Amino acid sequence: MAKYFLNILLLTLVIFLAARLGLQVSIAKDNISLLWPPTGISIAVLLLQGRKLWPSIFLGIAFATAATGIKWGFIFAAALTNTVEALLATQLIHYWQVDYKLERIYDVLKLLVIILIITPLMAGLMGATGFCLNFTCSPEMFFDISWKWWVGNAMGALVITPLLLTWSHPQFHHSPPSKQAIVFIITGFALLISTNLLVFGRFPITPLNLNYYPLQYLCFPFLIWAAFSLKEKGATLAIFLTVIIAIEGTLQGDQPFGVSESVHSNLLILWSFMLVVSIPTLILASAVSERDFAEEQLSILAYQDPLTHLPNRSAFYREVSNFLSSCQVGNTDQACAILFIDLNRFKEINDSFGHTLGDQLLCQVSQKVKGSIPQAYIMARLGGDEFAVLVPSFKGYKEIEILTQDILKQFESSFVIESCEFIIGATIGIVIGNCSYTKAEDIIRDADIAMYHAKTSNRKSCYFDPLMRQKVISRLKLEQELRRGIDNNELNLVYQPIVNILNQKIMGFEALLRWYHPERGWVSPGRFIPIAEETELIVEIGDWVLTQACQQLQQWQENFSTEISMSLSVNVSPKQLRENDLVAHVNQMIKLYDIDPENLNLEITETAILESNSKQVLDELKALGVRLYLDDFGIGESSLSRLYQLPLDVIKIDRSFVQGIPENRRKSAIAQTIINLADNMDLGVIAEGIETEAQKKELLKWGCLRGQGFFFSKPVSAEVATDLIANNHLS
Structure with a gap:
């Protein structure tokens, strides 16, 4: 008070x-x-x-x-x-x-x-x-x-x-003015005051006479300077000084406002001058501030991630470039470390719960990770669910190991958003940089490669090795050649018989993809199919496979319509299952080639049925009349409750279990369990990868009546498959 x-x-x-x-x-x-x-x-x-x-x-x-x-x-x-x-x-x-x-x-x-x-x-x-x-x-x-x-x-x-x-x-938001700037400001205001004193008759100079209308507006250049240089504060101070000198000169009867005998005339001229001086100067100063604010916002947008407020990709590249430049001209023994962080399962959460929740999750992740690293380190969001940390200098590898573990610890606890609890992991690629790098994109690329290698190796972190880069380059080259191979019709289908194990009669075929490269020769499916899976190529290839398979099935139905009913199995990738037009495409092929849908089997992997909308898609496919096979059963992550809900017809035992029969008791037990499970669920069962007589006998003893593998036949061309159908028996 x-x-x-x-x-x-x-x-x-x-x-x-x-x-x-x-x-x-x-x-x-x-x-x-x-x-x-x-x-x-x-x-x-x-x-x-x-x-x-x-x-x-x-x-x-x-x-x-x-x-x-x-x-x-x-x-x-x-x-x-x-x-x-x-x-x-x-x-x-x-x-x-x-x-x-x-x-x-x-x-x-x-x-x-x-x-x-x-x-x-x-x-x-x-x-x-x-x-x-x-x-x-x-x-x-x-x-x-x-x-x-x-x-x-x-x-x-x-x-x-x-x-x-x-x-x-406060006048200066970032840093106080330099001595040179102070001298410049003092000089500017001194010139403003001197000009006003001369104009308003306080410094009479003979024979030069400046104090008459409209020379009072000679102050305008200095007012504009004040507005541009010091913005609002400079403008208001310059206005105040100018008006005070103008009033004082007018009161003393000096020119240009004090010469009229009419008080009203003097008032009107003086007040008009005050308005003309003040209003444009204030507006100009605010316009300069708006321009500077817009430039500052553009700079923020250019170098700051708007979601997490971390430095963005451009800012991170700039910091890394600055370090490499200083390394080149300064201490050549200086080294830095870059940690490339990629979140695990983020896309699944983002797609399932929406982008708004995904954005909140990214913000929480950035805050936790940022809080776990020293302030001297620079953390940035590179885009999506990718982050990076720049360690400008470090004492040894142990320091990097401790930092890596500290970051990974942030993902051991769950993230709670809107009463939902999420557990995600992270994979970190690490590269140690020195003067051998000259470009920021090179060292960041190598950190990304190390992260990718760690992810494919099921590791949480990995240091970069030059051999990794060669593997990535080779992989990219193979991807480019695969794209050309699709355009040049280098892909083709082969067909592996699915037989009755008891009498070795052919019950159908599985269409398998092969690639004959003009220079490499036959390329293993194990090399190019994973590449296609990682890109959108698998969708294009899958559609082509389905079309070719349906065309072949039509030919067999026309040639052997009265002798035998032959089925054909086609593999469907998880990405195809996510496509909105898969059901329409299958229906179109059935009608186009006039095939019996019961003879078309679509093989789905366990990974694919984990998708949230897989049951709806499978129900729609089932409604077309096709048969649905669960491929490679036993090596995925599907639960029995999920298996029970799906409209499946057949379970295929993965070859990794069959190849252990009968020597490996555990694999034998798993194979036998799958057969019993299929029988109890009224599902058919097919064993893959049968290669020996012993495997065939054990499977037959356990009740598995259908199988495929090299013991019966390798995958064959369409012509050979047609001959096998004509004989309807494998000798």
Whole structure:
């Protein structure tokens, strides 16, 4: 409370002195204030310190007007008018949400409307009314007093309120000005003051006479300089200095505003000058601030990730480039480390729960990982679920190992978002960089390669080795050649018989993809199919395989329609199963080639049936009449409950279990369990990879009646398969 009353006392004193000064700054014989400082001070103080200080305005104005010996009625009216004006102005400024820093043109315009039009007009009418209630005045005098009161208060607010508001905030947001900048600023303001003093007759120079209209506008270049160089603070200070010198020169009767014998003419010219000087300068300063803010935002967008607020890819590349450059010109023994972090299972969560939740998860991950690394290290989001950490210098590999483990520990606990708990992992690729690298993209690429190697090796982290790069290059080259191979019709199908194990009669075929490279020769499916799976090529290849298989099945049906019903199995990749048009494409092939859908078997892997929409797709395929096989059963992650829900017809035992029969008791037990499971679920069963008589006998003993493998036949061409169907028996 004591502090409050002390503030009231101090502000009362300031308002009193400002009012006395305002009464001194008046046109002779008319006692009309050219500029009423209490208005500008009152509005600024109430905005900055709170409206609770309003009694100071009333008291300060009352004491100042009382000192002139005027009637008490008018003293009360003048004090009330100034107090209401300041309170109304602050209320409107808050209501219109004007930013006190005046860094936007919109804020400047709103403030000018309030302090130049609305509140001073109201004050002029109130003040003139108070005058006429206490003194005799005609209607002409009422309006004359009103507009002069209005303009005097408006000028006081225009010159002083922006000055106090802008200078109440720190001037330099980033760093203090240099000595050279300080000298430049002082020189600029010195030239502004000197020019104004010359123009307004305070430094008369003979025979050069500058103090006549319109040479007062010679100050404009310096006002523009202040607005551009120092923005709002420079502009408001330059306006204040210019106006004060102009008023002082006018009061002394000097040119260009003090030469007319008409007080009204001098007032109009001076007030017009004050408006012309102040308003464009304030708007220009705010325009410069808006431009600088836009440039700053563009810089942020260019180098900051908008989601996590971490440095983005461009910023990270810039930091790495700076390090490599310093390494080249400085300490050649200097080394850095880059950790390339990729999140595991993020895409699955993002696709299943939506991008909004995925974005929140990325933010949590970035915060946890950022908090686990030293501040000297630079962490960035490269895009998607990929992050990177730059270690500018380190003492040894142990430090990198500790950092890697600290990051991985952040993924041991779950992430909770919107009452949902998620457990995700991370894979980290590490590269140690030195002067052998000259480009940021090279060292970051190697860290990415190390991460990829760790992921394919089921490891959490891995250091880069140059051999990894050669493998990646070889893989990329093979991918390019595969794309060309598709265009050049280098792919073809072979067919492996599926037989009755008991009598070795052919019951169907499985279509298998092969690639004959013009230079490499036959390329193993184990090499090119994983590459196709990682890209969208598998969808294009899968559609081609389905088309070729249906065309071949049509030929067999036409050739052997009366002798035997032959089925054909086609593998469907998980990516094909996710395609929206798979069901339509299968239906189109059935109708186009007029094949019996019961003779078309689609083989789905366990990985594919884990997809959230797999049951719906399988139900739609089943409705077409095709048969559904679960391929490579036993090596995936499907649960029995999921298996029970799907419209399957056959389970295929993976070759890894069959090849262990009968020597490996565990594999034999698993194979036997799968056969019993299929029997209990009324599903057919086919054993893959049968290569020996012993395997065939054991499977037959356990109740598996169908199988395929080299023991019966290798995959054969369509011509050979046609001959086998004609014989309907494998010898």
